[in-house]
Amino acid sequence: MILYLRYVAILLSVCLNPLVFAEGILHNDPFTRPLINTSPVSNAQGLAETVEEAPWNPQLSAVMVAGKNSLVTVDGVTLKLGEEKDGYKLIEIKDHQATFKKGKKRVVLEMPVMTMRQNKERGAE
Secondary structure: HHHHHHHHHHHHHOOOOOOOOOEEEOOOOOOOOOOOOOOOOOOOOOOOEEEOOOOOOOEEEEOOOHHOOOEEEEEOOOEOOOEEEEEEEEEEEEEOEEEEOOEEEEEEEEOOOOOOOHHHHHHOO
C-alpha cells in the first residue's frame, strides 16, 4: 500500500508540474550543428563581394495538422506556425507539406508518401 501511495505521489508530481503545461515547451535540438553564416566577404580594396546564398533543402520528416497548433519536424527540429529555421518562417502546414517564406522567396517542402505496398516491401528487407 505504501509503495502504491509513493507511486501515485510521484505520478501526480510529474503530471501536475507547471513546466509540463508551459507555452514554450518546444525547443530546438541542442545537438544540431549551427549553419555557417554566408555574410559578404571583403576583398583587398575594401569592396564587398556578395556571396550567393546556397539553396535551402532541408528534410521534412513529420507533419501534424491541427489548426493553429499544427507542427512540423524539419531536420530534426520541431516547429510550429510562425517559427523560423535558418531565416525561413513557417507560414503554412498541410498534409505531407510545409511552406516557408524568407523575404519574397517561398519554399514548399514535401514529405514523401509511401503506399501500403512500398511500406510492406520496405519491411521485408
